[in-house]
Amino acid sequence: MRSRAIFYAHAVPGETIPNALEINGVRKSFAGHVAVRDLSLVVPRGAVYGLLGPNGAGKTTTIRMILNVIVPDAGVITVLGHPSTDTQVNNRVGYLPEERGLYRKMKVRSVLRFLGALKGVNRRAADRRIDEWLDRLGLRTPDKDWGDAKVDELSRGMQQKVQFIGTMLHDPELVILDEPFSGLDPVNAQAMKDTVVDLRRRGHTVLFSTHLMDQAERMCDNVCIIAAGAKVLDGEMGSVKASHGSRTVALAVDGNAGDIRSVLRDPRLVARADDHTRFYEIELSDGADPQELLRRVLDSGVRVNRFELVQPSLHQIFLERVGARGVEEGMSGHG
């Protein structure tokens, strides 16, 4: 997927809904286990929103409830100012599921027309947009028009592009991507990231789920971390990080000389250290002095390249807040 993408002007007269999505006290259980418990979150209009959590945390269940595919046991979901049960609002939401697939025996163009029709796009508009998108994503060149090919003649990467076109054909105001980066090679993952950024620039709201914290940290305006079906924290990225204080030190060292590990094992100084062999993300103990840590590190004989008081990474926050209760056994499938 190339980053250059096409978008259509939104005509939403008089609508001044501040939030693209509001979830209020939503709860869903399946046959004995609770998949989502009392979840509330708000996705501001125009934001890139990350729904984060380990596998089996309830991300897909939450997304399916937003899409009105499954009905919550309790709680209210408001999509673009309408109840999620309102079928009309469906046409303004685009959805790319985690498990992707298309009718294998159908021609690409027919599949896309069908997906467009399901979102209320008429045949003429659909054909125009399909061609535009095929051009943009390199699926239609002067030599070859993949639109006339059957789906199973396409490579996996091309099929993913086709599916993405299907998600975007009706120019949705709210785009929901379930684990959009899973199964993508680095080139397509980069393109997907660019596309999300582009969508945001054009005023679309993007909600995506992921278990990759680094990806989320770089892209999201807002995040919500859920684990075992319950919200752990949510909010604007900056405030989430700020609220976890500057008790974190980023330390980079040269080589592996010296005995830095014994320093990091000192509980009076270090609450937790994430060891990347030549880079360490260190959470200070309560009352510990960073200066003391630096002195001890230098005394240990290593060459320090970087020593910086930083905000913790999302990954650190996640580990700190979710920790071992991250994954509950047997919950996969309702990710």
Next chain:
Amino acid sequence: MDKTWAVIKREYLERVRSKWFVIATLFGPVLLATMMIVPAWLSLRSGGIADLSETVIVDASGAGLGDRLADALATGSARMRARPEVRVVDPGDVAQAESLLTRDVMQKVHSGYLVVDRETLAGERARYAGRAATSLPAIDRLRTTVRNVVMAARLETAGIDPEIARNMTLLPLRLESERITERGRGGSGRVNALFSFGLAFLLYMSILLYGQAIMRGVMEEKQTRVAEVIVSSLRPDALLAGKVLGVGGVAFTQIAAWVLAGWVMATFRAPIFAAMGLPATPMRLPELSITFGLLLLLLFALGFIFYAALFAAVGSMVNTDQEAQQAATPLMMLVIFAALFIQPVLFNPSGRLAQWVSLLPFSAPILMPVRLATVQVPWVEIIACLVILAASCALAVWIAARIYRVGLLMYGKKPTLREVARWVRYA
């Protein structure tokens, strides 16, 4: 509604354009034409009867019955290559002649032998043994010939001129049967039974094949995860309705094409046969009313929806073809069970059994048309059948929609019956 229409359109167009649909739709009429023309052509070529010229006639009648028979057989059919050999023996030597001939027949020197004796002359019996014993037309011809010859011989004995006697016994009689209902004469009974059987078989095949087609379609959407995207755009119930109606439309198109082709062929049977140089007996088509047509359409629609919805539910429950085979078995048994009753109902369309099976919702769509085509079914029974079928249909769709809604997004192991029951209750 627009979205359901999009699903109907996709199901219909993708299937109707497929190679298999085109082949199957063309194959039906070709098969029909073959069934119509080949027997006529074969009977023209072979004279319709196994060759009897290799048959030896053992005459122990002492009255020249053997020669008369040989003459009659030789002249009676254009296909006889030679006059059969006649061996006149004493009544006491019949056993020996028979054992000799049995050996000859085994060694294929002769094809069989016919023994006529005094009992034959008395009009009691004759005996044939040989290879043609299983050929009904051949045996029929032998019986007729023997009877005619014996009758002629007896007439002569009674003093009637041999020429007159021969003419009197030459009766190529054929029995034609015609059906009479309360509305009057309704075409030949044989054609009518054949028509009813064909109709029931067609309904049976359509329900079985297209029901399974829907099941596979649902499985495809589930396996490829297309269902994930679709149900985010329209309600699963609407998707289910679209699939059933779309595939139902395909089945209807195919049946309509076959029925039309059959009607054209039956109507223009005489000219077609004439053009191919085949003899054609005139055939009266069953007279069918508009009411019959409408009832048939209604029965087919309700029956198809009943089964299609359940097949779709099965498709949504399972993940692999093997599981589908297993889970669909009870449903297929119901259809096959209904088909098993086609013949009994045809034999006695007004009987108690026929009444019952044409009321049961799972067999009514196949068996009620059989009764409608053969006898005058009381309106009370027709209405009862339709009411029961429509109610069952609504129930089946309701249950299927609930299973479908949950099953479509449920991956992993096949659900147990208990789990499916819970889906139905809580979906």
